[in-house]
Amino acid sequence: MKYRQLGVSDLQIPAISLGSWLTYSGGVEKRQAIACLHKALDLGINFFDTANVYGRGAAESVLGEALHGIDRTSYLLATKVFFAMSDTDRGLSRAQIAMQLDASLKRLGTDYIDLYQCHRFDEETPLDETMEALTAAVRQGKARYIGFSEWPLDKIEAAAKMPGVARFVSSQPQYSMLWPFPQDEIFPRCAEFGIGQIVWSPLAQGVLTGKYRPDAPPPAGSRAGHASMGAMLPKQWLRAPVLTAVQQVKLMAERETGLSLSQFALAWVLRRQEVSSAIIGASRPEQVVENAAAADREVASELFARGEEILAPFIPVVEGAFP
Numbered sequence: 001m002k003y004r005q006l007g008v009s010d011l012q013i014p015a016i017s018l019g020s021w022l023t024y025s026g027g028v029e030k031r032q033a034i035a036c037l038h039k040a041l042d043l044g045i046n047f048f049d050t051a052n053v054y055g056r057g058a059a060e061s062v063l064g065e066a067l068h069g070i071d072r073t074s075y076l077l078a079t080k081v082f083f084a085m086s087d088t089d090r091g092l093s094r095a096q097i098a099m100q101l102d103a104s105l106k107r108l109g110t111d112y113i114d115l116y117q118c119h120r121f122d123e124e125t126p127l128d129e130t131m132e133a134l135t136a137a138v139r140q141g142k143a144r145y146i147g148f149s150e151w152p153l154d155k156i157e158a159a160a161k162m163p164g165v166a167r168f169v170s171s172q173p174q175y176s177m178l179w180p181f182p183q184d185e186i187f188p189r190c191a192e193f194g195i196g197q198i199v200w201s202p203l204a205q206g207v208l209t210g211k212y213r214p215d216a217p218p219p220a221g222s223r224a225g226h227a228s229m230g231a232m233l234p235k236q237w238l239r240a241p242v243l244t245a246v247q248q249v250k251l252m253a254e255r256e257t258g259l260s261l262s263q264f265a266l267a268w269v270l271r272r273q274e275v276s277s278a279i280i281g282a283s284r285p286e287q288v289v290e291n292a293a294a295a296d297r298e299v300a301s302e303l304f305a306r307g308e309e310i311l312a313p314f315i316p317v318v319e320g321a322f323p
Contacts, residue, residue: 001044002014002015002295004275004277006115006198006277007168007169007170007190007194007195008169008194008195009145009169011114011144011169013047014277015294016045016277016280016291016292017045017277017279018036018037018040018047018048018279018281018282018288019280020033020048020049020063020281021051021281027283030062032283033062033283034062034066036282036284037067039285039288039289040282040288043289046075047076047078047277048067051081051117052079052080052081052085052100053080053119057085060108061107064108064109067108068109076114077114078113078115078170079115080117081104082119083120085100085103091122092118092129093125093130094132094133097134098137101116101142111142113143115144115145115146115147116145117146117147117148117149117170118130118147118151121150121152121155127158128162131162131165134146134165135166145170146168147168147169147170147172147198148172150172151171153189156168156186156195169195170195170196170197170276171186171190171197172199172279173186173197173200174199174201175199175201175269176199176201176202176208176265177208177311178204178207178315180308182199187272187274187275188274190274197272198276198277199269199275201279202265202266203266204237205237207233207243208249208262209262210246210250210260212238212243213243214243214244236314241313242314245313245314246261246311249264249307252306253303256303257303260290262287262291262294263293263294264294266294267298268307270294270295271299278294
């Protein structure tokens with residue numbers, strides 16, 4: 001496994017990391033989820049991303065169980081705070097950050113989080129209050145570093161220029177061949193502030209594995225065919241023209257590079273030096289093995305360009321506006 005620097009932190013994280021958004025919060029049997037984590041460790045994937053809201057604490061609890069008894073210095077934990085944990089508990093206020101961080105630490109069975117991230121921006125809490133609370137967490141030793149996910153550019157800039165507070169070292173945006181938007185502004189601006197990218201959904205929630213075909217229902221056991229996990233998958237990505245284009249890229253990747261589509265799509269994400277790691281989800285250990293191999297793959301830029309050209313008609317004109 002290759003490792004990359006995370007922003008201005010002293011963290012070296014694997015180019016491929018393991019997430020727990022849907023799989024660890026009930027989408028996959030716990031035994032299988034734990035098997036995936038242990039396979040990841042075997043392969044040198046020692047960075048695990050979760051959030052308090054995933055299964056309302058369930059994903060953190062499973063991670064804590066899976067990592068129990070393993071040397072704490074041998075792996076890195078990242079979790080997040082913002083979304084509702086109850087009818088009254090949500091957001092990035094000073095009180096919420098303090099309370100939710102302690103609850104996450106308890107579920108994860110650890111004394112500290114390596115990377116504590118704001119899951120979204122909180123419009124209802126002053127930015128200075130949020131940053132002061134995060135700074136307190138760092139000074140108390142409960143969080144080594146802080147980051148954010150899907151923050152607006154102006155808020156990123158405001159936080160970076162705020163005096164006397166802990167610095168963000170990571171950004172976690174959605175990024176894939178079907179969702180390339182962060183590379184235009186977020187990537188370069190964050191780089192100026194020493195903020196690295198840990199991207200989520202690099203395989204477009206499984207669409208860029210090629211498992212979904214335009215002429216067939218979703219395979220049994222797949223995310224699109226799962227009642228709860230499939231609800232988060234954009235229906236536009238399952239339209240026949242999109243899936244046809246994805247199959248064309250799959251064929252090109254296999255013929256021209258000898259890679260699976262998953263490996264090709266992950267290598268495309270990792271081609272950017274701003275990307276410190278791509279978070280994968282896995283329901284079977286074999287998926288971890290296949291995806292981990294992408295960290296070592298070099299692909300000619302013209303082949304990436306051909307893939308981009310095939311998929312270009314199906315990328316929204318502007319972020320959030322599907323054709």
